[in-house]
Amino acid sequence: MRLIDTHTHLYAPEFDDDRDEAIQRCLDSGVDTLLLPNIDVDSIPRVLSMMDAWPEMCHGMMGLHPCHVGDNWEGDLEKILKVLDSPNKANKSNKSNKFVAVGEIGLDLYWDKTQLEHQKAAFTVQANWAKERNLPIVIHVRDAWEELFDLMDHVNDDSLTGVFHCFTGGEHEAKKALEYGGFMLGIGGVSTYKNGGLDKVLPGVGLEHLVLETDSPYLSPVPFRGKRNESSYVVHVGKRVAEILGVDFEDVARVTTENAERMFRLKKS
Numbered sequence: 001m002r003l004i005d006t007h008t009h010l011y012a013p014e015f016d017d018d019r020d021e022a023i024q025r026c027l028d029s030g031v032d033t034l035l036l037p038n039i040d041v042d043s044i045p046r047v048l049s050m051m052d053a054w055p056e057m058c059h060g061m062m063g064l065h066p067c068h069v070g071d072n073w074e075g076d077l078e079k080i081l082k083v084l085d086s087p088n089k090a091n092k093s094n095k096s097n098k099f100v101a102v103g104e105i106g107l108d109l110y111w112d113k114t115q116l117e118h119q120k121a122a123f124t125v126q127a128n129w130a131k132e133r134n135l136p137i138v139i140h141v142r143d144a145w146e147e148l149f150d151l152m153d154h155v156n157d158d159s160l161t162g163v164f165h166c167f168t169g170g171e172h173e174a175k176k177a178l179e180y181g182g183f184m185l186g187i188g189g190v191s192t193y194k195n196g197g198l199d200k201v202l203p204g205v206g207l208e209h210l211v212l213e214t215d216s217p218y219l220s221p222v223p224f225r226g227k228r229n230e231s232s233y234v235v236h237v238g239k240r241v242a243e244i245l246g247v248d249f250e251d252v253a254r255v256t257t258e259n260a261e262r263m264f265r266l267k268k269s
Helices: 019-029 044-053 073-085 116-133 145-155 171-179 198-204 231-245 249-264
Strands: 003-005 031-036 058-062 101-108 137-142 162-164 183-187 210-212
Touching: 003 210, 003 231, 003 249, 019 031, 019 231, 031 044, 031 231, 031 249, 044 058, 044 073, 058 073, 073 116, 101 116, 101 145, 101 162, 116 137, 116 145, 137 145, 171 183, 171 198, 198 231, 210 231, 210 249, 231 249
Parallel strands: 003 031, 031 058, 058 101, 101 137, 137 162, 162 183, 183 210
Antiparallel strands: none
16 A cells, blocks of 8 residues: 655655655655655755655655745746756755655745745746646645635646645535636645644545645644644545545555556555
8 A cells, every 4th residue: 555645745844864764664655656846046055955864755846836936936937947957966866856846835824924926937837837838737726715716717628637735625625626627636644634624625526636735734634633744644635534434444555546646656565
């Protein structure tokens, strides 16, 4: 049985003291593939370092997180694009391990509403990068569903695919997101929360539209809620999804792994 964590910030400083051990806990739990979304210019070396250290396991994305979109967003995008389009010099041991997505990108109005127009512009630019390079996008959205759907209505076409990461919307948002075509919902620790709401949404979605994630070190699943999250905990997410859908955990692991491999064009082990 294999599992893929399609969204983890295991490169973050929170893991600097025990990253090797966290990787081993993943392998011990059957989690053999980690997808690492970039967030800003400063995180790029950390993403590249993990891709180099664990080339068969760690696959990077390049993008500018909406919470890091500021007045210099255009300059930041220029730097990120250079990395996206350049040979991965850090990843000496596996030259074929290219970036698997543009992400994470999106809109976030929870912390700061003053950068909305910049966030929208940055999202549009990066979505076009993805279409030009035949890559999926990984979308972060918080308190901005209407604004995001307005953007998606303009940028979406048959060439755009991706994941609505850390999906916490309701039935309407799930239906709208999947109507765009080549998109899936990324399900994480919120699915295990008593009032998370996903127990009402997922039965109407179906396993064929889901991938699993942790968003570590954030949003730890029960029974680790309130503590640092890590990628090995994706097992708990998978078991909760199985419980919600009334299927075997093994089926959740198999189908979500196949979904992730197809979406991100990962080599099957």
